[in-house]
Every structure is written in structure tokens, then in C-alpha cells.
Amino acid sequence: MIPRPLVYGGILLAALALIPLALIARARVTTSSEPRIQLIRDMGRQPKFKTQSADPMFADGRAMRPEVAGTVARGERHANAAFWTGRDADGWVTAFPVAVNDALLRRGQERYDIFCAPCHGLAGYGDGPVAKRADALQEGTWTPPSSYHTDLVRQRPLGFIFNTITYGIRNMPAYGPQIPASDRWAIIAYVRALERSQDARIDDVPPELRRELR
Amino acid sequence: MIPSGGRDTFVFPRWTNSLRPVLAAVLVLVPAYLVVLLAFGGSPRTTAIGYRPVQPVPFSHALHAGKLGIDCRYCHNTVEVAAHAALPPTQTCMNCHARIRTTSPKLLRVRESYATGLPIPWVRVHDLPDYVYFNHSAHVRQGVGCVECHGRVDTMDVVTQVHRLSMGWCLDCHRHPSQHLRPPDKVTVMDWVAPEDPVTYGRQLRQANHINPSTDCWTCHR
Numbered sequence: 290m291i292p293r294p295l296v297y298g299g300i301l302l303a304a305l306a307l308i309p310l311a312l313i314a315r316a317r318v319t320t321s322s323e324p325r326i327q328l329i330r331d332m333g334r335q336p337k338f339k340t341q342s343a344d345p346m347f348a349d350g351r352a353m354r355p356e357v358a359g360t361v362a363r364g365e366r367h368a369n370a371a372f373w374t375g376r377d378a379d380g381w382v383t384a385f386p387v388a389v390n391d392a393l394l395r396r397g398q399e400r401y402d403i404f405c406a407p408c409h410g411l412a413g414y415g416d417g418p419v420a421k422r423a424d425a426l427q428e429g430t431w432t433p434p435s436s437y438h439t440d441l442v443r444q445r446p447l448g449f450i451f452n453t454i455t456y457g458i459r460n461m462p463a464y465g466p467q468i469p470a471s472d473r474w475a476i477i478a479y480v481r482a483l484e485r486s487q488d489a490r491i492d493d494v495p496p497e498l499r500r501e502l503r
Numbered sequence: 504m505i506p507s508g509g510r511d512t513f514v515f516p517r518w519t520n521s522l523r524p525v526l527a528a529v530l531v532l533v534p535a536y537l538v539v540l541l542a543f544g545g546s547p548r549t550t551a552i553g554y555r556p557v558q559p560v561p562f563s564h565a566l567h568a569g570k571l572g573i574d575c576r577y578c579h580n581t582v583e584v585a586a587h588a589a590l591p592p593t594q595t596c597m598n599c600h601a602r603i604r605t606t607s608p609k610l611l612r613v614r615e616s617y618a619t620g621l622p623i624p625w626v627r628v629h630d631l632p633d634y635v636y637f638n639h640s641a642h643v644r645q646g647v648g649c650v651e652c653h654g655r656v657d658t659m660d661v662v663t664q665v666h667r668l669s670m671g672w673c674l675d676c677h678r679h680p681s682q683h684l685r686p687p688d689k690v691t692v693m694d695w696v697a698p699e700d701p702v703t704y705g706r707q708l709r710q711a712n713h714i715n716p717s718t719d720c721w722t723c724h725r
């Protein structure tokens with residue numbers, strides 16, 4: 290007969306061998322705040338800087354460096370004042386410096402829904418979810434976003450609206466850094482369309498379509 | 504014949520004969536055990552899924568993207584034009600939080616970063632190895648929704664990795680992309696469902712938009 294201690298030892302080893310399996314099974318159904326263990330690293334972590342990575346060499350810890358003051362990047366010369374600032378020699382521009390077509394309006398609608406609708410609402414009444422939440426939280430310093438459907442906003446020159454998107458106004462922050470200039474013009478075109486949609490008379494509708502509105 | 508030597512002659516005791524079948528079983532079971540351990544433990548399902556780092560600011564996607572319904576691209580605004588879906592600068596947080604919840608201790612680090620200009624050290628959740636070149640814009644513009652790789656981020660208070668993001672996982676989709684495709688203007692809609700059978704619908708999109716994902720090595724390893 291096999292000696293008893295050897296038998297018990299074997300059973301114990303077999304039981305212990307189940308522990309790693311149990312730990313693995315547990316790791317598969319729970320979350321962990323630690324990154325994965327990489328036994329074989331290959332070149333998964335290379336000594337190079339990728340987009341938005343950290344570099345302790347610089348005081349602010351960023352590997353990506355801001356533009357050097359006084360330099361102009363390619364494509365950033367901003368020669369066309371009307372397009373880049375909304376102003377020309379006569380003040381605020383009142384005509385679009387880009388071609389207004391179906392593609393521009395669709396682009397404007399998409400960008401409006403991303404960047405503007407959170408506060409201004411999908412129809413431009415100033416009733417977006419963020420504005421509603423600020424109301425619900427009773428934030429004292431919150432100024433409600435303007436509705437576009439007032440005579441004041443409807444009469445604003447295009448360039449003035451461009452300037453407002455770029456640099457912000459009152460409560461509204463500057464969206465220049467977040468939205469490229471071409472998209473800002475697309476958004477303005479869509480805002481003008483929104484304004485007309487809420488300020489239309491029956492005469493604006495082609496006679497053959499009027500029946501559908503009844 | 505067993506030599507009948509003196510005390511110093513080593514002789515296996517008789518019980519060792521019954522060890523032979525046990526030994527045979529051990530020789531089979533131990534390597535099998537090690538194979539299972541490595542495959543089970545080293546699988547990306549074990550190592551990658553469920554990574555949920557603690558972030559410096561308790562930002563909730565469930566509130567911002569879910570309840571408020573802010574589009575992914577409001578913050579990750581480079582995703583359609585760049586390889587990298589940018590983490591927003593602190594300025595983007597302050598767009599709203601300059602006026603909302605201005606005294607919240609949870610936002611202390613955001614205000615601190617805004618005042619000092621030092622970035623918030625967000626921890627990257629979905630991190631591919633450095634030898635992989637992944638381009639967000641190439642996927643998003645062809646109609647691969649955010650949810651396909653990142654899961655329902657709009658329901659997560661703390662972002663957790665829900666997919667393997669391993670090479671086999673990438674190739675599954677590159678070989679059979681149809682059921683993962685949607686119209687490109689619906690990529691950020693987290694609860695989008697295909698209007699008909701996803702495979703048939705995706706196949707139509709593939710043909711219409713000429714989507715033929717490559718499975719060449721150098722597509723991702725360059």
C-alpha cells in the first residue's frame with residue numbers, strides 16, 4: 290500500500306492546484322483598477338511619446354507642446370478676414386463667406402446638435418438638457434441661454450454670431466477652440482434655418498404644400 | 504532477482520509498484536493543467552476585460568452622455584479627423600462647470616487644473632500595445648459605432664473595458680464587419696439598432712460605402 294502521508298500530500302496538492310483556477314475565474318467576472326499584467330512585454334510599451342502622453346521633462350508634464358508664440362502653422366494664416374473673424378472693412382459681415390448649400394446646412398445641423406443643442410435645445414429655444422439641469426440645480430450664477438426666436442437674435446448680423454461662437458458671450462464660453470471656423474459658418478447657416486422655421490407665415494409655404502399643414 | 508546485499512543496498516519497497524499508474528496519470532494531468540492555466544489565465548478575456556482604473560476626477564459618463572445626452576464628440580472632438588480620440592482639455596469641462604456646480608469638491612481638481620494650466624492626469628482605459636496603429640477616424644467615418652469597441656459608456660459611472668481589444672478580436676470584425684456597421688451619422692447613438700437584420704443591413708452599407716477592411720499585417724503593424 291502507498292504510505293498515508295504520500296496519499297494525503299497528493300490530495301492536498303491537487304486541491305491547491307484548484308486555487309489558481311478559482312482566482313482566474315474570479316478575475317474574469319470582477320473589475321480591477323490595476324492594469325493587466327504583461328509577462329511577455331515584447332514592444333507593447335515603447336519609449337516613445339504618443340498623442341497626449343506625459344513627459345516629465347517639461348514643467349507641465351505634457352509631451353505635446355503648445356504653439357510657440359508668434360508662429361503660424363500651415364493653413365492657419367487666416368488671410369480671409371470675413372471668414373476667420375466675421376468682420377470686414379464695413380464691420381460685421383452680413384453675407385456668408387462660404388457657399389450655402391444643402392451639404393453646408395446638413396453639416397451645420399449635425400454640428401449644432403453636438404455643440405449647441407446641449408444648452409440651446411434642438412429647436413433653439415434655450416431649453417437644452419444642460420440648461421434644464423442648471424435650472425433644476427438652482428445654480429445662482431447661471432444665465433439661461435438665449436432663445437434664437439426673438440427679434441434681437443434674428444436681426445443679429447452673421448458676423449456677430451460668428452464672433453459669439455468663437456469668443457463666447459455672457460454665460461456662453463468660447464467655442465472657437467472646439468469648433469473649426471468652417472463648421473462655425475455651417476452652424477450659423479443652420480441657426481438661420483431654425484429661426485426661419487419658427488417664424489414662418491403661411492405665405493412662405495408653396496401653395497401646393499399648404500394643404501398638408503392643415 | 505533482487506540482490507540480497509547488506510544494509511547499504513537500496514531497494515524500492517514493494518508499494519512503489521502501485522505508484523506506476525499514479526505516475527502515468529500525473530505525467531498527463533500536470534502538463535494539461537499548465538496548458539489550461541496559461542490559456543485560461545493569459546486570455547484577454549481574463550486580463551483585459553474589466554479594467555476599471557480610478558480616475559483623478561469622479562467624472563460620470565452615465566450622467567453626461569447618458570442622462571444629459573451630450574454627444575460623444577462634444578468632448579472627444581478629434582475622433583472624426585484624427586487617429587486619436589482626444590481627451591478634452593480642462594477648458595471643455597469648464598464650458599459648463601464655470602457656472603454649474605462651481606463649489607463642488609468633486610470638481611476641485613478640474614478648477615485647480617484650469618487655474619494652474621497643469622493637465623488633469625486622466626488614466627487611459629482602452630490602451631492598445633505600442634506596436635498597434637489604430638485610427639479612430641478611419642473607423643468612425645465608415646460607420647463603426649463607438650459602442651462596438653467601448654460598450655455602453657453612456658451607462659457607466661466609471662468607464663470599464665468591456666471588450667478584449669486583442670488581435671483576434673480586431674480580426675473577427677475585419678473579417679466579418681457587416682453586423683458591426685451602421686450609417687456613419689449614427690456612430691455616436693449608443694442604443695442604435697439596425698432597422699432590419701443587422702447582417703443584411705450591414706452588407707448593404709458595405710456595398711454602398713465600399714467598406715473592405717484589410718487583414719494584412721501591415722494595416723495595423725507598420
